[in-house]
Amino acid sequence: MEWTINGARRSAEPDIRTTLLDLLREHLDLTGAKKGCDHGQCGACTVLIAPAGSEAGARRVLSCLCLAVMHQDDRITTIEGIADGAALHPLQRAFIAHDGYQCGYCTPGQICSAVGMLDEAAKGWPSHASAELAAPTLARAEIAERMSGNLCRCAAYPNIVDAIAEVAAA
Template sequence: MHFTINGQSHDIDVDVRTSLLDLCREHLGLTGSKKGCDHGQCGACTMLVNGRRINSCLSLAVMHQDDEITTIEGLGQVGDLHPLQDAFVRHDGYQCGYCTPGQICSAVGMLDEASKGWPSHVSADLSDVELSDEEISERMSGNLCRCAAYPNIVDAIREVAGKGNRDPNAEVGREVAA
């Protein structure tokens, strides 16, 4: 099978039952994306496929031949971080770091969705999506953080989105963690 992952071509013989996550981790040594629940419930395995975020633990690798796949390793490098990676570091948007690669990949996809005007469940105005704290929390609700770094994650995303700092009175993450 042929895959393009992080801009590099890979021709690899792999069992058709192999998930995209296992292909990257076990066959290509791309261990940034994590296997959390292996049921699509935690988001630790989030990758971008053709710019869209997916839970790679639920997706068979064979389904993504010739797609453009981006893992956390493809977003930035040491000394040249992606803006979201940099913001996560500066805002302490991680604690143990296990969920961080999935959080960042999901945030990249989420910001692209919002820039295209895609509404979420809590979008008040479907013609003009505003990235409020509630909106960011809803859009990131598929990515869980057991350490509860949600306010810092939202701050990092708000900064990259150009929306300034979080409302200090907002209750961010409560509905995400529930």
């Protein structure tokens, strides 16, 4: 079986019941996405998936909740594919500048989720906290709501929101 992950074709022969997270970590040695709760409640395993044959942007997906075989034709981006070579993604730089991580365990999922969230906001998709449905603005409460599916045991939330707000404003 083959997948397009971080722009490259990768192959493996996992059991058809293998989750996307286990494929990435155990079969392809892409260990950036973390196994936190394994129940879709913490967001540590968040990756970005763009549907096959679609020009639509990538959506945030909890890789522990989906089977790898479901995404063979899709374009998958993990934290390992966020940077452009040696040049860090703006969110990665902002997380460093704002100390948006403590232990770092949740950081890959936080960054992938933030990339997807910023794309959703740019498309004008409202959230539960959006004051305006037509053109949501990314105030601190809005960012916090949109990132609420990603938990940080170290409680670095204010720094994470600061990092995302900086990139959103740029």
